[in-house]
Amino acid sequence: MTAYVMDLHTHTLASGHAYSTLQENIGAARERGLQILGLSEHGPAMAGGPDPMYFRNYQVIPRQYGDLKLYCGVEANITDYEGHLDLDAFTLERMDYCIASMHTLIVPPGSVRENTRASVHAMENPYVKILGHPDDSRYPLDYEELVRAAAELQVALEVNNSSLHPLSVRQGAHENLRLLLRNCMRYGVSVILGTDSHFSSAVGDFTQADRLLRELDFPRELIINTDPDRIKEVVNHR
Ligand SMILES: [Zn+2]
Ligand SMILES: [Zn+2]
Structure with missing residues (x-):
């Protein structure tokens, strides 16, 4: 398998609804190298x-564990089709990075237009x-529009390893990601792999994502996880 050096999800x-501690995730990440x-x-x-206060107190957490560096962020919820998030700038600027995602418990699935607008906004x-x-x-999306917007806004689209798992609640991930990745190759847009682990044993395990990327012969230089320096592309500049 290609060496993937970071897992930000x-x-x-x-x-x-996750079952490991931060210490356990750190241990698992170190074991995976x-x-x-x-x-x-x-x-x-x-x-x-967690309450917003949880995210504003990240400064208490040490960031270096041997060769492993820890970044503290959030998977914010997109709350409507205008692309609003459930955390404000005051809190977001106090952490290292922000993933934005749509979840059925928060925003009901809309039309292709609505979902794409929510994501782009x-x-x-x-x-x-x-x-x-x-x-x-x-949450059907217009992948060409999404990929072009990601290029313009310099946002990384995620290849989520959990979505590709046979037991995932998300549907059609293989076909949807093939479409997304082909558009990324066409427009030269980078992606980031994330495990979305809810248990420590999944941290850093990109087996499913790697298989799909190989199948498509997806270029290594378009995968942010292959180079630790590329963390700069997805964290807050301060
Ligand atoms: Zn999510
Ligand atoms: Zn998640």
Whole structure:
């Protein structure tokens, strides 16, 4: 497997429906030989998700663990078709990065136009550098429009390893990601792999995503996870 050195999409107990601690995720990331681990708890609109205060207190967490560097962010919820998020700029600017995603408990699936508008508007938020799991047939998207917007706004589209798992609640991820990735190749747009792990054993395990990328002969230089320096492209510049 290609060496993937970072995983920026992971959850802990604090997300409400994940089952490992941050320490356990850090241990798993080190065992896998990751260089960068990102903590991306669900935003506060998610049932059982942490309070905004949780995200404003990240400065208490040490960031270096041997060769592993930790970044602390959020998987914010897109709350409407205008692409609003469930955290404001005051909180977002206090953390390292922000993934924005649509979840059925927060925003009901809309038409292709509505879902695409919600996603593109969320990507226009200067704190959003990753669009989470744009791969779900329950939220159909115009992939050409999405990929072109990602290029213009310099936002990374996520290839979510959990979506490709046979037990995933998200639907049609293989076909949707093939379409997304072909558009990325056509327009030279980079993607980021995320495990979306809700248990420590999944941290850094990109087996499904890697298989799909190989099948498509997707260029390595368009995968942010292959180079630790490319973390700069998805974190807040301060
Ligand atoms: Zn999500
Ligand atoms: Zn997630």
